[in-house]
Amino acid sequence: xxxxxxxxxILSGEHSVVYGAPALAVAIKKHTYVSFKPVTESKTINxxxxxxxxxxxxxxxxLSHLKHKLDNRFEQFLKxxxxxxxxxSQPDDLLVYAMTTLMHHLPVPGRVSSTxxxxxxxxxxxxxxxxxxxxMGSSASAIAATLVLFEHLLDKPLTLDQRFEMIRFCERLxxxxxxxxxxxxxxxxxxxxxQAGKVASIDQHLGAHxxxxxxxxxxxxxxxxxxxxREHFEDDxxxxxxxxxxxxxxxxxxxDCNASETRNPHIDLIKxxxxxxxxxxxxxxSALLLIDAIEADGGAAKISGAGATRGDAxxxxxxxxxxxxxxxxxxxxxxxxxxxxxxxxxxxxCYVGD
Ligand SMILES: Nc1ncnc2c1ncn2[C@@H]1O[C@H](COP(=O)(O)OP(=O)(O)O)[C@@H](O)[C@H]1O
Ligand SMILES: C[C@@](O)(CCOP(=O)(O)O)CC(=O)O
Numbered sequence: 001x002x003x004x005x006x007x008x009x010i011l012s013g014e015h016s017v018v019y020g021a022p023a024l025a026v027a028i029k030k031h032t033y034v035s036f037k038p039v040t041e042s043k044t045i046n047x048x049x050x051x052x053x054x055x056x057x058x059x060x061x062x063l064s065h066l067k068h069k070l071d072n073r074f075e076q077f078l079k080x081x082x083x084x085x086x087x088x089s090q091p092d093d094l095l096v097y098a099m100t101t102l103m104h105h106l107p108v109p110g111r112v113s114s115t116x117x118x119x120x121x122x123x124x125x126x127x128x129x130x131x132x133x134x135x136m137g138s139s140a141s142a143i144a145a146t147l148v149l150f151e152h153l154l155d156k157p158l159t160l161d162q163r164f165e166m167i168r169f170c171e172r173l174x175x176x177x178x179x180x181x182x183x184x185x186x187x188x189x190x191x192x193x194x195q196a197g198k199v200a201s202i203d204q205h206l207g208a209h210x211x212x213x214x215x216x217x218x219x220x221x222x223x224x225x226x227x228x229x230r231e232h233f234e235d236d237x238x239x240x241x242x243x244x245x246x247x248x249x250x251x252x253x254x255x256d257c258n259a260s261e262t263r264n265p266h267i268d269l270i271k272x273x274x275x276x277x278x279x280x281x282x283x284x285x286s287a288l289l290l291i292d293a294i295e296a297d298g299g300a301a302k303i304s305g306a307g308a309t310r311g312d313a314x315x316x317x318x319x320x321x322x323x324x325x326x327x328x329x330x331x332x333x334x335x336x337x338x339x340x341x342x343x344x345x346x347x348x349x350c351y352v353g354d
Contacts, residue, residue, distance in 0.1 A: 001153060002035035005144035005349035007129070007136040008185035009212055009318055009342060010304045012250045012273055013194070015229050015280060016243030017179045022195040024250050026206055027185045029343040030129040032138065033352070034095065034145035036153060042121040045099070047092040050127040056092045060121060066093070067100045070173055077176060084176040084223050094139060095124060098146045098170045105166065106156050119150070133217050135305025135316030139174045140182035143167050144349035152351045163187050163349070164199065176223045189348035193251060204254050209264075209322045210342035212304070213331070215287050216313030222306040229280050229309070239276070246273045266320045270300035282307030287314030290334055294319050297326040318342065 006027040013023025039046070044057040058066065070093065076082040088094060103119055126145070130138040144167050151157050158166065167183040175182075184192045184199040191202040218225070233239055249269045274291055277283050283291070283303050294301040299321030308314050321327040331339055 001037075001149060001354055002033055002352040003145045003149035003152065003349065004031045004033045004352050005141040005148070005186045006031055006189060006345040006347070007138065007141050008182060009136065009316065010181060011206075011318065012247040012269070013181075013243065014303070014305055014307070015226065015277070015282065016240045016247070017181060017194060018226060018230070019234070019240040020196055021240050021244035022193055022247045022251070023179070023181055024191065024193055024202075024247055024254070025181045025185045026191050026342065027189040027345040027348060028136070028212070029345045030136065031345075032126060032128040032130060032141040032145050034124070034126045034142065034149050036122055036124055036149055038120050038122040040121070044121055045096060045119070046123045047096065048123060048125045049092060049095070050125075052091050052126070052132070056090065058092075058096050060119065063096065063100045063119075064104075067097060067104065070097055074173060084174075085221070087173050094170065094174055095126065095142055095146045097173060098143045098166075099124070099150050101166060101170055102147055102150050102154075102158075106154060131214060131217070133221070133315075134214055136212075137182040137186060140167055140171050140186045141349075143170045144183075144186040148349045148351055160187055160348070178222065185348075187348045190344065190346045191254065202251065202254065205346075206254065206342065206344045208341075209320055209324075211319040211321065211327060211339055212342050213290065213301070213317045213319060213334075213337050213339040215290060215315065215317055215337050218284075218306070218308035218313050218315045219311035220308050225282060225306040225309050229282065233280055239279070243273070243276055246276070264320070264322065267298075267300040270302050270318075270320055271295065274300070274302040277303050277307060281309050282314075284308050284310075284312050284314045286312050287317055290317060290337070291319075293330050293333060294321060294327075297321065297330050298323060299326065299330075 007030045011024045017023035048055045073087045130136045164187040193200045291301040301319035304316045304318040
């Protein structure tokens with residue numbers, strides 16, 4: 001039994017979304033796959049998450065306790081008594097928490113005690129095309145696939161909106177007070193407009209010429225980056241309005257631009273967006289060199305996601321370059337970076353099969 005969920009890239013609106021501006025993000029054809037194999041003679045959920053851990057055993061009878069413990073730690077985080085990284089003890093906790101949250105939510109006839117929440121024992125496995133902490137939404141993607149998997153297993157489907165809310169709820173253990181961007185894109189797929197926690201799907205295709213480039217994991221977490229930007233720019237309404245205007249520009253032209261013969265307005269919007277991201281200090285020097293090289297060849301590029309307020313790696317960069325050869329040539333000057341075309345996935349998290 002397997003489910004999968006896409007990753008995402010943010011086209012516009014990172015950071016400004018925190019101050020009420022809109023954001024535009026797209027689900028991409030890079031997936032997390034989560035599967036479950038029942039093991040009847042066992043009494044645990046045995047995790048096996050490729051590239052994440054060598055596996056943990058979670059006794060079924062202790063799952064409710066784990067959930068309460070993590071919920072309490074989140075409260076401590078909210079009070080400022082615990083850093084966000086202190087909420088979970090190990091990376092495996094997140095998907096086990098997601099599974100347990102779903103069980104607790106479901107109406108179980110005659111449920112009288114916490115033991116009636118028990119799921120069946122077995123192996124919970126995952127593998128992913130998404131690098132962790134790289135601005136591609138790996139945690140929301142893994143949570144979404146886990147929820148879909150157990151919804152199917154228990155024959156209790158959530159509505160898309162319920163699933164979106166539950167992903168946001170679980171993701172808070174990893175991201176603290178993050179925005180709805182990741183939960184929205186992994187749930188609904190395609191292009192999404194996110195503002196003040198509300199999501200609207202945009203029935204358009206992003207089109208060609210978009211690229212993602214991974215410039216290495218930032219040493220600073222998304223939460224720290226957001227905090228540092230907040231300290232300096234929280235009250236700069238004019239700045240956040242300028243970001244908002246750019247995102248609205250993207251939304252206005254996203255479908256139409258594909259058919260246009262004239263100079264593509266994406267290029268100017270991305271350049272403007274990049275200048276504003278530089279102003280808030282989230283574009284490290286290495287990313288700047290790459291973006292300058294892409295601009296010199298007639299394209300445009302910007303940080304996608306939190307970026308980094310210190311350290312040399314800037315995480316994910318997205319580029320728009322109509323000339324495919326120019327893109328390959330410029331990337332040959334940066335052999336350390338992985339990159340590829342952004343392929344839109346119109347489908348959100350879904351069940352794959354038995
Ligand atoms: N394939 C996966 N299987 C299990 N857990 C995953 C997987 N991908 C991500 N996670 C969870 O998400 C965490 C990474 O979250 P984070 O560093 O915030 O990355 P991102 O910004 O890509 O969401 C991991 O430590 C783990 O708890
Ligand atoms: C900086 C921010 O706007 C986007 C962060 O994106 P990511 O975690 O780098 O994918 C924070 C948020 O929206 O929660």
